[in-house]
């Protein structure tokens with residue numbers, strides 16, 4: 509497939525662009541920062557929230573699919589979160605409709621349901637329950653993907669990623685870790701699954717202590733191979749573990765993230 513990867517200069521983007529190219533896909537990269545050293549793909553320096561600039565990339569490239577990783581991966585103000593996650597997704601979806609590109613794979617987040625108290629294995633159809641404005645942005649981006657799947661027949665897959673890291677570093681990560689290799693497996697499965705319409709999955713490895721249901725991913729062909737448990741012996745307990753384990757979104761559900769939705773002048 510000829511795939512546009514947004515956020516290609518970021519931590520997930522660098523792994524995904526190299527791996528998709530190695531697996532035989534033609535990768536076109538996009539990021540708002542300049543082309544990183546060592547990049548071997550076609551590269552566009554574009555802000556994904558700029559609908560005209562995004563449309564110009566689609567007009568120049570003949571694409572089969574989009575992997576949307578561009579976005580600020582942390583809490584921000586409500587307007588900034590909406591721009592980073594919703595406006596960027598909207599610009600891509602409009603360009604996809606205009607240029608007949610039917611597949612979008614999106615880096616959503618566990619923080620879309622992060623305020624859910626953590627008890628049994630979380631199903632994918634649990635109600636949206638964000639823990640931050642970041643999570644609100646991810647919920648709204650998923651809603652937009654659902655709308656465009658219904659309205660235009662696009663295939664849009666939201667991957668609610670846990671903790672993408674080279675290796676797990678905390679007790680929470682033993683449940684939420686997504687290894688780089690499994691991330692590539694997840695993205696490729698979401699890109700190539702047959703006619704999913706709108707679908708969501710939890711983006712974690714095959715962790716023994718998984719908090720979230722892996723079956724929706726498996727139904728799309730995502731078979732994770734790694735397990736954070738292999739690192740368990742090297743991770744020491746911390747005083748934050750109880751907070752981290754109380755809600756799906758871990759530390760994002762704490763008071764540290766409480767703030768007004770909108771900045772005021774006085």
Ligand SMILES: NC(=O)c1ccc[n+]([C@@H]2O[C@H](COP(=O)([O-])OP(=O)(O)OC[C@H]3O[C@@H](n4cnc5c(N)ncnc54)[C@H](O)[C@@H]3O)[C@@H](O)[C@H]2O)c1
Nearest residue numbers: 515517518519520540555556578579581615617669671672
């Ligand atoms: N890293 C994780 O564990 C994790 C977990 C859940 C979800 N995610 C999501 O995955 C995506 C990628 O995360 P990451 O960890 O690689 O973050 P990152 O900050 O390392 O990379 C994000 C990249 O997106 C680019 N970017 C940001 N806004 C942009 C815009 N408007 N237009 C063009 N480029 C823009 C940045 O320049 C950066 O290169 C984000 O959407 C994040 O919310 C990540």
